[in-house]
Amino acid sequence: MTTSLDIAKAARVSPAVVSRIINQDASLRITAQTRRRVERVIKAMDYAPNTCAQSLRRARTGILALVVHDMTNPVYAEILAGAQDAAASQGKALLLGEAKDLNNGQSRIESLIGGGGADGLILQGAGTALDRALARAARRLMPTVLLQSGHARDTILMRMKDHQAGALACRALLKLGHRRIGFLGVSPSLSFSDDRQKGWHEALTKAGESPTPLMTGIGGNTCAQGADGMKRLFMTQPDLTAVVVANVMAGIGALSYLHDQDIQAGRDFSVIAVHDSNLAAYVRPALSVVRMPLRALGRGAVDAVCGHDFHANTTITIPDAPTVIARASTGPAR
Amino acid sequence: MTTSLDIAKAARVSPAVVSRIINQDASLRITAQTRRRVERVIKAMDYAPNTCAQSLRRARTGILALVVHDMTNPVYAEILAGAQDAAASQGKALLLGEAKDLNNGQSRIESLIGGGGADGLILQGAGTALDRALARAARRLMPTVLLQSGHARDTILMRMKDHQAGALACRALLKLGHRRIGFLGVSPSLSFSDDRQKGWHEALTKAGESPTPLMTGIGGNTCAQGADGMKRLFMTQPDLTAVVVANVMAGIGALSYLHDQDIQAGRDFSVIAVHDSNLAAYVRPALSVVRMPLRALGRGAVDAVCGHDFHANTTITIPDAPTVIARASTGPAR
DNA sequence: TACGTATGGTAAATCGATTTATCAATTGAA
DNA sequence: TTCAATTGATAAATCGATTTACCATACGTA
Numbered sequence: 001m002t003t004s005l006d007i008a009k010a011a012r013v014s015p016a017v018v019s020r021i022i023n024q025d026a027s028l029r030i031t032a033q034t035r036r037r038v039e040r041v042i043k044a045m046d047y048a049p050n051t052c053a054q055s056l057r058r059a060r061t062g063i064l065a066l067v068v069h070d071m072t073n074p075v076y077a078e079i080l081a082g083a084q085d086a087a088a089s090q091g092k093a094l095l096l097g098e099a100k101d102l103n104n105g106q107s108r109i110e111s112l113i114g115g116g117g118a119d120g121l122i123l124q125g126a127g128t129a130l131d132r133a134l135a136r137a138a139r140r141l142m143p144t145v146l147l148q149s150g151h152a153r154d155t156i157l158m159r160m161k162d163h164q165a166g167a168l169a170c171r172a173l174l175k176l177g178h179r180r181i182g183f184l185g186v187s188p189s190l191s192f193s194d195d196r197q198k199g200w201h202e203a204l205t206k207a208g209e210s211p212t213p214l215m216t217g218i219g220g221n222t223c224a225q226g227a228d229g230m231k232r233l234f235m236t237q238p239d240l241t242a243v244v245v246a247n248v249m250a251g252i253g254a255l256s257y258l259h260d261q262d263i264q265a266g267r268d269f270s271v272i273a274v275h276d277s278n279l280a281a282y283v284r285p286a287l288s289v290v291r292m293p294l295r296a297l298g299r300g301a302v303d304a305v306c307g308h309d310f311h312a313n314t315t316i317t318i319p320d321a322p323t324v325i326a327r328a329s330t331g332p333a334r
Numbered sequence: 335m336t337t338s339l340d341i342a343k344a345a346r347v348s349p350a351v352v353s354r355i356i357n358q359d360a361s362l363r364i365t366a367q368t369r370r371r372v373e374r375v376i377k378a379m380d381y382a383p384n385t386c387a388q389s390l391r392r393a394r395t396g397i398l399a400l401v402v403h404d405m406t407n408p409v410y411a412e413i414l415a416g417a418q419d420a421a422a423s424q425g426k427a428l429l430l431g432e433a434k435d436l437n438n439g440q441s442r443i444e445s446l447i448g449g450g451g452a453d454g455l456i457l458q459g460a461g462t463a464l465d466r467a468l469a470r471a472a473r474r475l476m477p478t479v480l481l482q483s484g485h486a487r488d489t490i491l492m493r494m495k496d497h498q499a500g501a502l503a504c505r506a507l508l509k510l511g512h513r514r515i516g517f518l519g520v521s522p523s524l525s526f527s528d529d530r531q532k533g534w535h536e537a538l539t540k541a542g543e544s545p546t547p548l549m550t551g552i553g554g555n556t557c558a559q560g561a562d563g564m565k566r567l568f569m570t571q572p573d574l575t576a577v578v579v580a581n582v583m584a585g586i587g588a589l590s591y592l593h594d595q596d597i598q599a600g601r602d603f604s605v606i607a608v609h610d611s612n613l614a615a616y617v618r619p620a621l622s623v624v625r626m627p628l629r630a631l632g633r634g635a636v637d638a639v640c641g642h643d644f645h646a647n648t649t650i651t652i653p654d655a656p657t658v659i660a661r662a663s664t665g666p667a668r
Numbered sequence: 669t670a671c672g673t674a675t676g677g678t679a680a681a682t683c684g685a686t687t688t689a690t691c692a693a694t695t696g697a698a
Numbered sequence: 699t700t701c702a703a704t705t706g707a708t709a710a711a712t713c714g715a716t717t718t719a720c721c722a723t724a725c726g727t728a
Contacts, residue, residue, distance in 0.1 A: 048448035053684035114382035387714035
């Protein structure tokens with residue numbers, strides 16, 4: 001590898017000059033001639049500073065670690081895309097990890113986080129003991145943001161308006177005349193799912209209904225879980241005419257179950273899910289949704305971690321309001 | 335941050351001992367007592383070696399760079415997941431980048447790649463000038479793998495059996511009695527899409543048909559592009575009774591178009607797409623597909639990059655054969 | 669006693685870039 | 699002419715871990 005010393009020798013200057021030119025040190029006074037000479041050598045030898053040496057010296061790497069719980073899920077992929085987007089504009093790179101690969105400090109990403117290999121950590125959907133251990137290890141070293149759920153001292157929790165999303169979804173169905181409206185959550189242990197459920201509960205209550213636990217079920221965040229959840233919910237509560245599904249993938253799964261039962265979504269039964277995805281628009285019947293600011297969430301996390309004003313032990317809620325997008329899977333109650 | 339010197343002082347040994355204990359140097363002879371003392375201090379002070387210093391000294395980082403062309407696409411997300419999986423078992427971490435964020439060496443991920451911040455590079459769907467520049471910058475420094483398409487000296491091209499996939503899809507339709515079978519590619523500039531088309535072409539020709547360019551169209555890799563492509567294909571070639579779609583997302587889009595035209599997929603018209611996705615099984619009608627070894631592709635790329643036997647300037651084809659999964663979107667020709 | 673050989677460690681160079689303090693030479697002013 | 703200030707750079711310390719070569723001391727043996 002070409003080093004700054006190689007450049008320095010070839011350009012007949014000291015490594016200090018090379019470094020200061022590359023880093024645009026304004027206090028460096030040299031003749032235009034010398035500057036040109038060095039710049040020409042840098043280009044000719046295709047020199048790029050060794051980033052490890054740089055990071056060691058400067059004590060920052062320009063890398064942010066992001067750990068997610070299943071990157072193949074389009075919903076989380078969207079958050080990831082938002083984070084990547086913001087990272088790129090902040091001049092940072094993203095180190096990506098799967099929560100399931102965490103291994104008590106043995107995995108490479110954990111060593112990197114524990115050993116100053118990243119400038120910040122974003123942890124999505126924290127919940128397990130390993131998540132907690134990672135957050136604990138990171139928070140002393142670098143700004144740490146928990147996305148959507150979880151809590152640990154000295155970190156920021158970043159969330160969306162989940163309560164409002166649940167309420168909006170439910171109100172959209174109420175407006176169509178539905179009264180018996182069920183709820184399919186992601187998982188009861190996840191606070192954001194819980195908040196959506198509370199929103200649903202509140203909207204129903206305000207409308208004069210009395211929601212019961214029997215009207216709720218677990219739909220997960222995959223099509224398979226959603227189909228299964230819909231089936232179970234129907235068994236316990238056959239009189240429902242509509243349902244709020246807390247995750248769009250589960251919503252698509254719910255639609256598939258209805259289709260297989262010859263129940264026509266949008267006419268015989270209504271489904272609305274939380275999170276948009278371009279998929280929701282292309283399944284048939286098209287799935288009505290409450291769009292959430294997923295990209296903004298990812299972006300916000302990166303900005304918070306990079307920002308000079310990192311305030312630990314706070315909760316940040318992305319201000320963008322959830323918006324209802326009515327498609328064919330919702331229709332008037334009969 | 336705690337350094338090895340801090341540990342050394344607290345345990346009354348030299349930093350050399352600390353390092354050699356942590357790295358399990360077999361040639362280190364010390365009393366069990368000393369070893370315990372050091373280990374206790376390491377644990378008590380929660381010491382983790384600085385990874386930048388480590389990487390600088392050892393000239394390897396334990397990081398692999400992976401640059402993709404749209405991580406929100408479930409198909410590429412699957413490759414990503416395979417890569418992450420293999421990386422984790424190799425004890426590596428993944429640095430993730432979007433091709434669209436490449437910026438002529440200005441982005442952080444490019445500096446890292448150019449400056450030895452990664453041990454290898456995997457570039458998915460290379461095609462643009464920036465892709466080429468990145469591959470050129472990387473290949474001297476580290477093992478570089480191009481996934482699915484692209485070419486650059488001193489790199490490995492890793493691909494799947496795309497020709498076979500196209501042929502299998504087409505043959506599945508032929509077996510159902512279809513003769514007028516169209517093809518919706520991803521983009522003509524992508525070699526893997528082209529190979530699938532060649533497979534389709536060959537299968538049709540062998541069956542005694544004479545495929546023409548008018549029977550092909552562009553479907554991209556999103557639902558929107560697929561719906562649009564299906565529409566155009568119908569306009570130019572209204573006598574088709576079935577179509578092979580080169581990408582599953584585009585396939586879902588095609589289904590949506592058919593639905594909106596009151597054409598019942600599986601009965602009036604058949605659709606089979608390349609790539610499985612759990613979505614394909616949950617749209618209605620369920621989409622028939624040719625499943626490709628996407629995870630194996632991602633895994634293979636990581637293994638190739640990490641392997642001791644990196645042979646540049648070769649093409650590796652993932653041996654797993656594509657398999658047809660017949661669902662409801664394909665049916666007998668009428 | 670003298671010599672070889674384990675035993676239990678340590679000293680110091682090194683990886684490559686950054687950065688502060690410093691220095692020689694030149695210019696300008698009094 | 700002499701002192702101060704500016705110009706155009708450089709020397710050397712530093713970041714933190716790794717690793718090679720080496721060094722005391724104690725032990726066993728002839």
